[in-house]
Amino acid sequence: MSSNVCKHCTHAACLDVCPTGALFRTEFGTVVVQDDVCNGCGYCVAACPFGVIERRSGPAGARDIGIAQKCTLCYDRLGAGLEPACAKACPTDSIQFGDLDELRERADARVRRLRDDGVEGARLYGHDPEDGVSGTGAFFLLLDEPEVYGLPPDPVVTTRDLPHMFNRAGMAGLALLAGAALAFVGGAPVSGTTAERPDAVGRSAAGGRPDAAGPGGQGRAGRRRTHGGETAMVPPAEFTSYYGRQVVKPAPWKGEIPAYMFAGGLAAGSSLLAAGADLTGREALRRSGRLTALGALGFSMVALVHDLGRPERFLNMMRTVKVTSPMSVGTWILALYGPPAGVAAAAEVAGMVLPRSTAAPLRLLAAAGRPAGVIAGVLAPPVAAYTAVLLSDTATPSWHEAYRELPFVFCGSAAAAAGGLAGAIVPAGQAGPARRLAVGAGSAVGDDAGARLELESACRAFERLGAAADLAGARSELRRFAPAAVVSGLTQREVEVLRLVATGRTNRAIAAELFLSEKTVARHLSSIFAKLDVPSRAAATVYAYEHGLV
Known part of the structure; x- marks a missing residue:
């Protein structure tokens, strides 16, 4: 018993x-x-x-x-x-x-x-x-x-690693903020901000000692002993667990919690894009980012309340502040982020509905739009990263052991989701930063943003946890983001210029998109033609399509 x-x-x-x-x-x-x-x-x-x-x-x-x-x-x-x-x-x-x-x-x-x-x-x-x-x-x-x-061999309090989890989340948030900034200013590729590759650990999937195979394995739990040197009269039993009960109990969360996490990341990435767009004069991208942020935030809160079962239960989380609880920390992060995100979106709606209104309240709301949007953008990285700590600080071994990489996965997902959505609904002339943030392979962002950041971090986590099948799938997806033109010696900036040429942009449009002079664009084009050995823009366009650059 x-x-x-x-x-x-x-x-x-x-x-x-x-x-x-x-x-x-x-x-x-x-x-x-x-x-x-x-x-x-x-x-x-x-x-x-x-x-x-x-x-x-x-x-x-x-x-x-x-x-x-x-x-x-x-x-x-x-x-x-x-x-x-x-x-x-x-x-x-x-x-x-x-x-x-x-x-x-x-x-x-x-x-x-x-x-x-x-x-x-x-x-x-x-x-x-x-x-x-x-x-x-x-x-x-x-x-x-x-x-x-059905008992874990080496139980450990999950909050033992909580300070390190918050440190990793802070690093991931800074990487997301830097990536978003570089997507607008067009700086050099960023490197060295992703998680370092930790040494592989020899722990079982159940979080136990290296020689404890856990349920269904061939470790010490599968041995049967005899007492007093007597010979067993029945074949050795293959123990798996106590009456089939799992050694590690699954988390109780259903589909609402993954939806809550994804929508929160989408809101955070959208606020970053909106803040950058506002400061660089991209009105359509700013409007899309602000409205998407508010909509995604609202959806995430609905999903959370639905999981809690009763709306009034959410208020119980506002009665205390606990730094040992990632959910409590996240609640207060959202409480700080929500109002400025809402004010920025309200200012956008007011400008759309009553663009010429002289009413004092609407003028005040419009004036508050920019500072509110910037504040929401500054608070966005913690919104994107804290859910990774929330997931890591559990007894589920694959989540807890991946606490070094999960914040980068979550921040990369936030960048990819927000950039991808904005790139789909914003006019192409203003969507350049969104595309660069989403893909993370452009010259402005390099290897540390968007989908590439998410996939690279996932690869590190899968490799350290020994998840061979998941690692192979992530590496296969990651190869899609490698610039095909590198084999011909193009620089990252030239790859970006080539992509825009292939979409039919003129030199003036490319210069405006990348914050370059037309003379610099012409110089890049001459270099591209020489390196690819093509005579014209049309031939360069064909090359870009053949190599999957657009």
Whole structure:
């Protein structure tokens, strides 16, 4: 028999990540959920390395649906001086309650007796104050590997790496901001801002020790021992987990949360484009960016509230600030980002509907558009990057172990989504920065923006995690962004000029697009003709189409 009760960790991840303060530590050292404060986000479910927390189910519309629930170690009984009901009801004293140090001494003696009797696999689980969660308040005597019972072999509090996660998110946000700026000013290619390639780690997919294969593997969990040197009378059993239960519990989030994350990234990238467009005089790109940012932000909030189940639960996250909870940090980032993004979009709508109005409120709104848009652009990188920290700070091994790369993946996705959408709906004459930001292979942005940043970061994560199939797919996609003209010796700037020539731009239009003089454009064209050995713009256009540059 295996008990799936809450372990009441000394350093509890669920307590750290809860954005509302619904989880608290009692005077008895246990961790308890306050139903009236819980917002049903499920973050504690995803952060618990033992998978003991559930979201309450029931009929649709019920007030407490989705709220976290778990063992409280009978907090009400402890307050009345009674022992927990499970310990009271157990007829064999298999479940014992008392002073933790005394219980550890008693359990150590029991393990020694079992090993003396030939039960070599006997061990304690969760009793060590030096383990990854600083010991648990409920520990167990096991007769085999933890994986056999559906327990993680080396549980670690997810917030252990949180400072590093925020550092990586900050680096990714700065890379996104720099990429967006360079997409407008046409600087030299940026390099060296993506995540470094960490050494491969020898941990299993379940987050365990190198020799623990986890469920379905061939590690230590698959061995069967005999007692006292006796010969087994049945073939060795192939243990996978305790009655089929996964060692790592899946995160409880459905489609609303990925939609919330994607839409937030789209809003952030659009605000960056809008701010740059406003400062460089691209009216159509500015209008598209501001309106897209507001629409995407609104959609992301609708998706989040739908996942919570009841709209009023979102307000519970505004009752506290917790730097140990990425969701709490993200809530306040959105609270700072939303108003200026909304004001910028409102100014745009006012200018479209009443372009010649002399009303003082509309004039004031129009004047506030630029500063609000710039503020939204400055706050956009944190909006794009914090969701990567939110995802990394969970007990899902593939997410947690990829915390170095995920912020760059998310920021690259924000740039690619915003740039791609703007490039599709904005007139071609003003969409150059959006295209460069989206693809990340143009001369202004180089290798550190948009789709290229996203794919390169994904490749690093897949390589370090040993996901061979995913790595091959990402590398295949990445090859599509390599400039085909490099084989002919073209510079990145010449590639960009060639792309614009192939779309029918005149020298004057190319000069305006790339912030160059017409004389510089003519010089680039002469170099392109010489390097490609083509006689005319038409032949250069054919080359561009044949090599997939447009």
